[in-house]
Amino acid sequence: MFDTLSERLEKVFTGLRGKGRLSEGDIDATAREIRVALLEADVALPVVRQFIASVKERAGTAEVTKALNPAQQVIKIVHDELIEILGGETRRLRFAKTPPTVLMLAGLQGSGKTTLAGKLGQWLREQGHTPLLVAADLQRPNAVQQLQIVGQQAGVDVFAPEPGSGVGDPVDVARRAIAGAGRTLHDIVIVDTAGRLGIDAEMMAQAAAIRDAVHPDEVLFVVDAMIGQDAVTTAEAFRDGVGFSGVALTKLDGDARGGAALSVRHVTGQPILFASTGEKLADFDVFHPERMASRILGMGDVLTLIEQAERSFDVDQAEKMAGKLQQGADFTLEDFLEQMIAIKKMGPIGNLLGMLPGAGQMKEQLAQINDRDLDQVAAVIRSMTPAERHDPKIINGSRRLRIANGSGTSISDVNQLVDRFFEA
Incomplete structure (x- = not known):
């Protein structure tokens, strides 16, 4: 949702990175650009005015104007002020002393x-x-x-x-x-x-x-x-x-x-x-x-990503998988399917990758990620017998045709999955 605002702010900060010091004119110009970015993001005018006033006041201090890396200082100020207008600390739900x-x-x-x-x-x-x-x-x-x-x-x-x-x-x-x-x-x-x-x-x-x-x-x-x-x-x-x-x-x-x-x-x-x-x-x-x-x-938002992973992955299953890998045991297509199902529970893949730091610079690549590709892979694996999932080497031409027909995909899709699994 904030892609446009993120892109505009990134351009503002990029323009600051080449400067050794910030003059009063630099601060005014930066504040104007941030103001335009917020207004274009449909932020209410009173909010924008207070936000810009706070940023300018803090950016004009000697701590920032004499800093060796003023761009980082301004980013920190904008980050702090964003937290402030979004509410400061996280507010949890209040529960009654006596239910319900x-x-x-x-x-x-x-x-x-x-x-x-x-x-x-x-x-x-x-x-x-x-x-x-x-x-x-x-x-x-x-x-x-x-x-x-x-x-x-x-x-x-x-x-x-x-x-x-x-x-x-x-x-x-x-x-x-x-x-x-x-x-x-x-x-x-x-x-x-x-x-x-x-x-x-x-x-x-x-x-x-x-x-x-x-x-x-x-x-x-x-x-x-x-x-x-x-x-x-x-x-x-x-x-x-x-x-x-x-x-x-x-x-x-x-x-x-x-x-x-x-x-x-x-x-x-x-x-x-x-x-x-x-x-x-x-x-x-x-x-x-x-x-x-x-x-x-x-x-990025790595903490939320970690929390989603904790909710989606079964602890016993994760420990079992870790132990299996440590012992050098084969990672099977059955294992791969279980991991993929757990990842799918966390939400759209593009959204998950979007929580990683620097993801804004990969906007076009993230937009091309299609969750239906994962659904197709799951369909192919589910169309295999337990023996085929455990040992893909036995999947010959006739088996691949049966799997393709059973999963509603093509032999080429089956070949691609099996070949990539062996390459991994």
């Missing part, structure tokens, strides 16, 4: 609120909680059914007594769900409220009524990161009409300029708690300001 913890989701229709409810539910379940999703959106056709489907995919229970046909009282639904959560041993209740295509008094009144009835421990404002400057206007309206304690950004994997992520926290004063980065339920995580700032500046 009540989380209420609010936002416009189309912001990805219902899907985010499922993602949040699955994430909490993986943390050892027993969440309950509550279908309090009784206006939108099929909203209840959509939440039930998402809940089933996430492995999370759904409280949905109404058919979603526009009848029923969402306040009563939310209240009854929370009252019964203790009996059903659910320690967290996630209330999915109704959205609208635009901000209106009825939507705000209903959300406020649910808030007053259930007394949520957290109210999360769900905002589509692709709507740009409108995100700020919408956030301000929800802050004033309903109030919220945190923000959940959706569609951070989109092609928009990303200004919403850099503006919402600063304008509303409320922290960004979560970020959704893809269509899969697993494409969801805690929002870390420092890591996001590093990614914007092309420094």
Whole structure:
């Protein structure tokens, strides 16, 4: 999402690297270029003004102007200020002292609120909680059914007594769900409220009524990161009409300029708690300001990459594989398939490589990476017999034809996989 901003900032820093010292004119010119880059990224003007003022003030100190490498000093300042406008330290979810913890989701229709409810539910379940999703959106056709489907995919229970046909009282639904959560041993209740295509008094009144009835421990404002400057206007309206304690950004994997992520926290004063980065339920995580700032500046996000790997790889399986390799045992196609499945669980390959430092300089190469190639390789291996996976040397011409037919690929694809495996 921040590719354009990252590229513009990289050009600014490249221009500084040849300078031995920074004059006042250099600082002014650099600040102007950064300002243009932020405005083009759709960052709100008040945020840009404060950001530039802070950068200029810090860049004008003797520590920077007399530094042997002023470019690195300016990069550090920009990095620090990005962290600041993104929220500073990571803010974790607040849990009730006595269960259940009540989380209420609010936002416009189309912001990805219902899907985010499922993602949040699955994430909490993986943390050892027993969440309950509550279908309090009784206006939108099929909203209840959509939440039930998402809940089933996430492995999370759904409280949905109404058919979603526009009848029923969402306040009563939310209240009854929370009252019964203790009996059903659910320690967290996630209330999915109704959205609208635009901000209106009825939507705000209903959300406020649910808030007053259930007394949520957290109210999360769900905002589509692709709507740009409108995100700020919408956030301000929800802050004033309903109030919220945190923000959940959706569609951070989109092609928009990303200004919403850099503006919402600063304008509303409320922290960004979560970020959704893809269509899969697993494409969801805690929002870390420092890591996001590093990614914007092309420094990578290795910590998030490591955490995703830890969640995706089975510890026993990894230890078994390490021991096998240490003993000099053969690495089979079965082993390769297991490793590839684990990597696929971490998310799109392009996104994973994009977390590595310097990935911004390989934008075109990353864009050419197609996850369907991995699916094709998996299909070929799954079409092999256990004996063929263990010892590919027995795969002769007739076997290769059978494998190609079984996997829906060509003999050339099978040959390519087997040949590359032997070369590795």
